[in-house]
Amino acid sequence: MMRRGSALLLALVLIAPAADGEELAPVAIAQAMRQVRHSDGFAARMNITLVAPTGQRALPIKISIVGQIAAARERLVIRGIAPERIRNRFIAAERSGDGPIRAVTYRESAAAAPAPADSFIPIFDSNLVVWDLFAPWWSWPEPHLGGSARVGEDDCVNVRLHTESAASPIREVVSCVDPNRHLSLRTQLFDGRHSPVRTILVEEAMRQASGRVAARKFSITGADQAVTEIEVYSGDEDYRVSSGTFAALDTPAATGNQPDHAMP
Amino acid sequence: MNLLSLAFGNIYRRPARAGLTVSAISLGIAAVVALTGIAWGFEASWQKANDARGTDLIVTRIASENAMPSPFRAERVQEALKGYPHVQQVVGLLSEMLSVGEGSPPVFVFGWAYGSYLWDHLKLVDGRWASADTEPVVVIGSLAAELLHKSVGDRLEIEGQQFSVAGVFESPAAIENGAVVMSLTLAQQILDKPGKVNILNVKVDESATPADLAQFKSQVRATLPGFVAITSGELVGKNTVVRISKAMSHATILIAGLVGALVVFNTMLMSINERTREIGILLTVGWQRRTVMQLVFYESVILTLAGGLIGILVGIAITGILEHMEVMRGKIDAVFSPSFLVAVVGLSVLLGIAGGLFPALKAARLRPAQALWHE
Numbered sequence: 001m002m003r004r005g006s007a008l009l010l011a012l013v014l015i016a017p018a019a020d021g022e023e024l025a026p027v028a029i030a031q032a033m034r035q036v037r038h039s040d041g042f043a044a045r046m047n048i049t050l051v052a053p054t055g056q057r058a059l060p061i062k063i064s065i066v067g068q069i070a071a072a073r074e075r076l077v078i079r080g081i082a083p084e085r086i087r088n089r090f091i092a093a094e095r096s097g098d099g100p101i102r103a104v105t106y107r108e109s110a111a112a113a114p115a116p117a118d119s120f121i122p123i124f125d126s127n128l129v130v131w132d133l134f135a136p137w138w139s140w141p142e143p144h145l146g147g148s149a150r151v152g153e154d155d156c157v158n159v160r161l162h163t164e165s166a167a168s169p170i171r172e173v174v175s176c177v178d179p180n181r182h183l184s185l186r187t188q189l190f191d192g193r194h195s196p197v198r199t200i201l202v203e204e205a206m207r208q209a210s211g212r213v214a215a216r217k218f219s220i221t222g223a224d225q226a227v228t229e230i231e232v233y234s235g236d237e238d239y240r241v242s243s244g245t246f247a248a249l250d251t252p253a254a255t256g257n258q259p260d261h262a263m264p
Numbered sequence: 265m266n267l268l269s270l271a272f273g274n275i276y277r278r279p280a281r282a283g284l285t286v287s288a289i290s291l292g293i294a295a296v297v298a299l300t301g302i303a304w305g306f307e308a309s310w311q312k313a314n315d316a317r318g319t320d321l322i323v324t325r326i327a328s329e330n331a332m333p334s335p336f337r338a339e340r341v342q343e344a345l346k347g348y349p350h351v352q353q354v355v356g357l358l359s360e361m362l363s364v365g366e367g368s369p370p371v372f373v374f375g376w377a378y379g380s381y382l383w384d385h386l387k388l389v390d391g392r393w394a395s396a397d398t399e400p401v402v403v404i405g406s407l408a409a410e411l412l413h414k415s416v417g418d419r420l421e422i423e424g425q426q427f428s429v430a431g432v433f434e435s436p437a438a439i440e441n442g443a444v445v446m447s448l449t450l451a452q453q454i455l456d457k458p459g460k461v462n463i464l465n466v467k468v469d470e471s472a473t474p475a476d477l478a479q480f481k482s483q484v485r486a487t488l489p490g491f492v493a494i495t496s497g498e499l500v501g502k503n504t505v506v507r508i509s510k511a512m513s514h515a516t517i518l519i520a521g522l523v524g525a526l527v528v529f530n531t532m533l534m535s536i537n538e539r540t541r542e543i544g545i546l547l548t549v550g551w552q553r554r555t556v557m558q559l560v561f562y563e564s565v566i567l568t569l570a571g572g573l574i575g576i577l578v579g580i581a582i583t584g585i586l587e588h589m590e591v592m593r594g595k596i597d598a599v600f601s602p603s604f605l606v607a608v609v610g611l612s613v614l615l616g617i618a619g620g621l622f623p624a625l626k627a628a629r630l631r632p633a634q635a636l637w638h639e
Binding site (some may be wrong): 043045047059062063066080081083087088146208221233234236238239240261 | 325334335336361362363366367370421423424455456457458459460476500620
């Protein structure tokens with residue numbers, strides 16, 4: 001009996017590090033982070049408040065984001081809800097596989113044709129950037145671990161990712177991932193000179209009906225210390241995408257060649 | 265002089281200490297009363313809203329834990345439910361907490377199926393109801409009208425769309441009084457959730473028995489995977505906010521109970537130590553040990569009972585102030601049932617007995633000769 005117990009204990013000791021090691025492999029984390037984003041259709045509405053480096057808070061704006069994400073193609077449409085100045089102003093963006101991100105802006109009016117846009121444009125003057133919403137860094141080669149950290153109350157593991165592409169204004173990303181919840185608690189984006197460009201910090205997460213964990217409150221701090229506070233107040237992880245949802249991306253403006261790297 | 269008046273006299277002889285002890289106990293009891301009243305009130309308010317609508321059963325997603333369950337496509341489920349025995353109506357409800365207009369506090373916006381029984385319990389106090397499913401108007405609860413400073417004919421901006429306030433209503437449920445109500449079709453349109461609802465309200469005919477409702481629940485489980493049929497009470501019980509607030513109230517009861525008992529224990533122990541000679545004299549002149557114990561118990565119970573009664577009043581007053589604060593209005597509808605208040609009084613007595621037990625035993629075990637020599 002004792003021998004059987006010891007054998008079992010030994011087996012557990014041998015298995016445990018292997019399981020841990022497998023779970024914390026940076027490639028596996030990056031793959032899981034890509035996988036967890038997949039959705040046949042989702043919608044989220046959020047309040048965005050801009051806080052100037054002086055601490056002055058602007059009146060919040062409301063936007064909605066509708067998306068459809070698969071390995072072969074990712075599409076997003078961002079719509080301004082309120083106030084009046086951004087109402088029914090749209091930004092649509094698309095990425096095929098690991099290719100470049102193409103974006104267009106347009107208004108609801110049928111008369112106004114979509115115009116090509118830069119994927120690095122801030123969304124309605126906030127620190128929220130279209131490019132970040134695609135989290136393209138999870139496709140970058142050779143991610144590696146940068147040790148464990150603690151963000152707020154939660155433990156996470158730093159995953160360092162970098163790209164050699166000189167065309168990309170973001171060259172390095174350090175993402176502190178909670179591997180159990182597949183949630184990046186803190187994402188730091190750096191330029192080619194390793195200067196911080198912005199930091200995305202999750203302040204509150206929520207478990208959705210499907211069991212996935214998503215950020216409910218997060219902030220984005222720019223290099224100038226201006227902060228964008230974002231709170232998701234409504235969500236639908238089973239959004240029915242219609243043929244017209246991403247129609248703007250099929251217009252000539254969107255299908256033409258556009259850079260995805262030029263800073264505004 | 266009887267034992268009770270002697271106990272009162274002993275407490276009165278040390279007014280500062282007695283006052284501090286009563287204050288500490290009353291603060292603990294006030295916290296218990298306020299938190300429990302708010303937690304129960306929150307639960308009762310949601311349940312009252314569901315009950316007032318006349319809903320017999322609610323069908324929703326199994327995984328729902330939020331104040332309002334996650335939205336789902338209603339069509340298929342709704343059609344299936346309509347074929348169940350005793351079912352009269354199956355009505356969708358969509359809800360979201362939204363800020364309506366710049367700078368205004370968020371309020372519940374309900375979308376109810378136009379012309380359904382859900383509207384029947386509302387009492388129109390001003391204006392009119394919507395005349396068509398897609399008419400761009402809303403009706404607002406009397407509290408919402410006050411909080412948003414809106415009346416009939418005013419405009420409301422909800423999710424970037426303009427609506428006219430057609431009427432103001434009153435509801436038996438505080439949650440609805442503080443809400444904006446529109447047709448389900450409009451709510452689905454402005455929230456971009458076409459065909460979706462948070463819950464399906466089921467109304468059964470009068471001949472349905474509790475066994476029929478149980479059968480309905482089983483049928484939903486068997487034929488609609490991922491969905492569950494529950495009563496409004498069960499839905500509210502699953503609510504994470506209700507669970508958290510109840511857990512907090514239970515924790516407060518435990519902490520307040522422990523602190524209260526310790527305070528009484530300390531007070532009575534000090535009192536016994538100071539009165540050792542006096543107790544020795546009482547025993548010498550023929551008092552029974554049981555009587556000495558009774559005296560100590562009387563004193564500790566009087567202290568905790570006074571603390572309990574004051575605490576109840578303070579707790580109710582704190583809740584009343586919170587209810588009338590601008591940021592909390594319509595969000596708190598505390599409930600203080602007589603049975604709960606009696607239980608709080610019982611808790612106070614229990615604290616007195618628990619805290620006074622050891623000091624009473626100590627007093628009763630004193631040897632008269634030793635006690636008389638005590639300095």
